[in-house]
Amino acid sequence: MAQTIQITVNGVSHDLLVESNRTLAQVIREDLGLTGTKQGCEIGDCGVCTVILDGKAVNSCLVLAVEAAGHTITTIEGLVGERGLHPLQSAFVNEGAIQCGFCTSGMILSAKVLLDHNPHPTRQDIRQGISGNLCRCTGYQKIVDAVEVAAKMLTSEKGNDDG
Amino acid sequence: MLLPKFTFHEPETLDECLSLLDRYGSDAAVLAGGTDLLVNMKKGLIRPSVVVSLSRVGELQGISTDGDSGKLRLGSMVTMDAIATHQVIKKHFSILAQGAQRLGSPLIRNRATIGGNLVTARPAADSHGPLICLGAQIELTGPSGSRKVPVEDFFQGPGTSVRRSNEVLTQITIDKIPPKCGGVYLKYGIRKTLEISVVNVSVLLCLEKDKTIAHARVALGAVSPKTIRSPDTERCLIGNPPDEKTLKKAAEAAAARCQPISDIRGSAEYRQILVEVLTRRGIEEAARRALSRKV
Ligand SMILES: Cc1cc2nc3c(=O)[nH]c(=O)nc-3n(C[C@H](O)[C@H](O)[C@H](O)COP(=O)(O)OP(=O)(O)OC[C@H]3O[C@@H](n4cnc5c(N)ncnc54)[C@H](O)[C@@H]3O)c2cc1C
Ligand code: FES
Ligand code: FES
Numbered sequence: 001m002a003q004t005i006q007i008t009v010n011g012v013s014h015d016l017l018v019e020s021n022r023t024l025a026q027v028i029r030e031d032l033g034l035t036g037t038k039q040g041c042e043i044g045d046c047g048v049c050t051v052i053l054d055g056k057a058v059n060s061c062l063v064l065a066v067e068a069a070g071h072t073i074t075t076i077e078g079l080v081g082e083r084g085l086h087p088l089q090s091a092f093v094n095e096g097a098i099q100c101g102f103c104t105s106g107m108i109l110s111a112k113v114l115l116d117h118n119p120h121p122t123r124q125d126i127r128q129g130i131s132g133n134l135c136r137c138t139g140y141q142k143i144v145d146a147v148e149v150a151a152k153m154l155t156s157e158k159g160n161d162d163g
Numbered sequence: 164m165l166l167p168k169f170t171f172h173e174p175e176t177l178d179e180c181l182s183l184l185d186r187y188g189s190d191a192a193v194l195a196g197g198t199d200l201l202v203n204m205k206k207g208l209i210r211p212s213v214v215v216s217l218s219r220v221g222e223l224q225g226i227s228t229d230g231d232s233g234k235l236r237l238g239s240m241v242t243m244d245a246i247a248t249h250q251v252i253k254k255h256f257s258i259l260a261q262g263a264q265r266l267g268s269p270l271i272r273n274r275a276t277i278g279g280n281l282v283t284a285r286p287a288a289d290s291h292g293p294l295i296c297l298g299a300q301i302e303l304t305g306p307s308g309s310r311k312v313p314v315e316d317f318f319q320g321p322g323t324s325v326r327r328s329n330e331v332l333t334q335i336t337i338d339k340i341p342p343k344c345g346g347v348y349l350k351y352g353i354r355k356t357l358e359i360s361v362v363n364v365s366v367l368l369c370l371e372k373d374k375t376i377a378h379a380r381v382a383l384g385a386v387s388p389k390t391i392r393s394p395d396t397e398r399c400l401i402g403n404p405p406d407e408k409t410l411k412k413a414a415e416a417a418a419a420r421c422q423p424i425s426d427i428r429g430s431a432e433y434r435q436i437l438v439e440v441l442t443r444r445g446i447e448e449a450a451r452r453a454l455s456r457k458v
Pocket of ligand 2: 038039040041042043044045046047048049050059060061062
């Protein structure tokens with residue numbers, strides 16, 4: 001059964017006709033062409049499908065697109081701002097936290113939600129924050145390093161803005 | 164992995180939801196956070212032709228405490244993340260926050276609901292032991308009204324409960340815990356996150372002024388077809404101080420109470436030993452918390 005829904009993705013409102021059995025991950029990738037969101041296990045175990053739904057990081061493979069109607073979603077594509085890459089994105093590049101890159105969008109979005117709530121995380125906080133996102137390549141150390149670097153960049157940016 | 168086709172309903176009131184369930188009977192599945200239901204549908208284990216989402220039913224949302232009685236009310240759609248981070252729950256019903264915090268991953272906790280964790284009735288589920296220790300009451304609402312069931316009587320076995328197919332689990336209520344009580348949830352798994360318990364043990368103790376144990380509840384998870392209380396352990400504890408002799412007897416009684424199975428996560432013998440070790444640790448930690456008044 002197809003249904004019309006309105007969703008806001010990365011600040012842009014979309015009216016879409018979707019079948020009720022399609023997931024948010026499928027609609028983001030196939031209908032909106034935002035393929036930064038990946039699909040891996042498709043049952044909540046790996047986190048490569050992570051998106052931010054109303055401020056919370058969720059597995060978009062376990063959300064029906066019809067359930068997202070009226071809600072606000074941020075995908076990895078939405079992190080790039082006027083000044084270019086988000087500090088988390090540049091820190092991942094600079095710290096060597098990306099190998100194959102399949103986990104990266106999910107890692108960065110989980111890390112973003114963590115830093116939104118906890119601007120000065122410990123390494124343990126970071127590990128917990130990204131614990132729903134699996135990486136088969138990096139061994140996690142450089143990912144944790146990158147999130148630490150990004151946290152420092154973000155707090156000093158904020159300090160500069162405030163000052 | 165594609166989901167089979169189904170008709171989707173999103174009622175906005177409980178009445179509307181109940182009439183849909185009544186109309187479609189066993190063809191309908193209730194959707195809360197979807198972290199069990201959608202996985203089972205993707206795996207082809209269930210194929211409902213109608214899915215009724217609870218996410219827009221206002222009555223099922225929210226956490227509140229009654230000012231005078233201190234009673235806690237949880238709407239069934241409250242997420243595990245909301246429970247794990249709620250200040251009142253962390254302070255006064257901490258054993259439940261501890262359980263919620265150990266479920267799945269941060270991503271799963273943002274979707275997984277307390278109602279879903281109960282109705283799914285897995286023997287290893289992380290909220291069952293804490294809710295049993297807290298003596299929680301479950302409210303089920305059907306076309307002919309509501310009934311209350313103590314959480315202990317709710318589960319029947321793996322995946323089954325006393326809920327009828329036309330009923331919605333509407334809320335969970337928990338009475339205030341007296342002072343000088345301490346609760347602890349211990350989950351043993353191979354990893355810290357994204358892990359189903361090999362064994363879990365929940366302990367709630369209340370102490371007298373002279374430190375003897377006035378009240379004790381001990382629940383064991385993943386060692387029986389459903390999470391169970393261990394009355395023998397509780398009897399060993401009540402009226403005694405949490406000393407070495409009491410601890411030993413109480414932990415042995417817990418190991419004797421369970422009938423674990425051997426599976427991919429651990430053998431029956433291993434689980435039995437874990438129950439003894441975790442029960443002992445749980446009692447020690449709960450007593451420590453009772454003295455520092457952390458429920
Ligand atoms: C990757 C992953 C990791 C997990 N880890 C854990 C873990 O560590 N510990 C653990 O305990 N569980 C775990 N789970 C299982 C699951 O997340 C929990 O059981 C969760 O609480 C289910 O809630 P839900 O809202 O997602 O339920 P749903 O999937 O929406 O529903 C589950 C069942 O309950 C029924 N239902 C839901 N709400 C109601 C209601 N209010 N009234 C009537 N029926 C209802 C549904 O019809 C369905 O049969 C995990 C799942 C995944 C995918
Ligand atoms: S694809 Fe969603 S968690 Fe793996
Ligand atoms: S970089 Fe390959 S999975 Fe993480």
